[in-house]
Amino acid sequence: MRISVFPKGDLEAIAVHRTMSVHDWIEKARVLPVDGLELYSGMFWQTSDDFVDQVGEHLAAAGFEMPMLCASPDFTHPEPRRRAEEIAAEAQMIRITARLGGPRASTRVLSGQRHPGVSREQGLEWAASAIETLLPLARELDVTLALENHYKDGSWKYPEFAQRTDVFLELLGRIDDRAHFGVQYDPSNAIVAGDDSAEFLDLVIDRVVTMQASDRRLAPGTSLDDLRRSDGTLGYSPLLQHGVIGRGLNDYPRIFRTLAAAGYDGWISIEDGVNGMDEMRASVEFLQEARQMYFGGSTQVRVAAHDEARRATGV
Template sequence: MRPRISAFPKCYLEQIAGERSMSVFDWIEMARPLDADGLEMYDGFFTSLEADYLDQVGEAISAAGFLMPMLCCSPDFTNPDADARKRAIEREVAMIRVTHHLGGRGAVCRVLSGQRYPDVHREQGIAWVAQCIEQVLPVAREHGVILGLENHYKDGFWKHPEFAQKQEVFLELLAAIPEREFFGVQYDPSNAIVAGDDPLDLLRHVADRVVSMHASDRYLAEGTTLEELRQSDGTLGYSPDLRHGVTGQGLNDYDAIFSILAGHNYQGWISIEDGMNGLDEMAQSLAFLRRMVAKHFAP
């Protein structure tokens, strides 16, 4: 089975989840013309977690011709406050149930490590995150939901970047959680670039554990080099000189990425994170991904 493609409205994240000038229902209607199989959701999109409200969201997604394969959550499992970590666990558990409600068994619910708090050392952070994920895994198993640990940069509503942003920390954390049926990697090649790492090198390390993927692309502003953007910790961050654009026309080598995934018989979802310059670019990105899937994966 070939990977299927979903769309995520990164361009409208603030409007839907922050200022509330758009609703998730507005986005679903806007997405109708897009050539996608599913719509990825974000936990901040929902104004209620009551069953009646979630039923309305699910019905709107279905009526627009889509599935809901992935739910993007941002648990802060590195918070030095034990009560805050407990609340993060409770929120992730609730989101696993929402993922099942909207996507059924086999849907992916994202997990993150948490923020890179200045006073939280690497060893302690990895221990906390592993403990938190182990506590939510039984709920994932119960509902048949797969947890996807993303190599992330920074949730838009966080103060600090991702604790496990750098590849070496991400891989150490991944190794600390041996579960493979209901836990794996949500791979994002653009986030590897932002981390100052090689997206292909990361993928080669984690390809056998990838359960979902975000597909976007980054462009360097004219006259800029990656080395010029590199910060003291080796990351690039969200520099204004590192820009979003049409997937397949930027820094990521998608032929190589899809070749590696196909070599590991990847059959999960690929979610397009795009539209920062309008839905027309998102449509172009989706068309590119359709061509790449057809090229690298047998029907």
């Protein structure tokens, strides 16, 4: 298992306000003892080969790999022209992934937004067709398309079309490819969807190719029902609060045991930093400990002690 980080806390500055560049983020991340940096489509203000190569050179100079590129295609948009544009934009991200990450690097795919008036069957058909359209390019460039169990992109009005587990599993089942297509597992998003994140992992473990790790809490005095009532507003709800991994709602010991038992050896990318780099570093340290404990041949006694400590503290 290898560790990368994703600048959730700086995403708006980079992708929306453009007061921070991808190069600024690479420099900022130098203080973190990680193997790679997950990048985001909105970081590429330019998409020319020269610009992409400059990013790659900067990553290499800083000692990082680029294992994952986070994109947010909206394949369920009701307008055909927009769906075609989304497919073309995703293809561009696949090419950038190949240029920066090389073999085994992944590009995130989604179903799209839950647009009013789009039926379940129609949305599934559009999303599956878009992914199938992109798979030949992914195979040609040896890039893996990673379908995330997603909540809502920061620029979206509506939540993920395939947010519900049954819809996600049906979309996943429509794509047979297991060499260049799989699941990007996000445990926090499973909780937001109303699922137990560890139980959701059990359902998709045989197709997990990447993982985003975060931990979230609901704002004091709120519930998942309150969160769902916020759907239809732009971006993420303020009712969701980010924090250090291992201190929120996810049962990470069980998640790590499931991944280790399945022989998972891919990347786990930390989606953190909303409350500053100190919390990002604490999340890195948590994953480093987990890597040693669950993926490095540690004893059952240490695992049991860790679980007991987690139960005792209520974390």
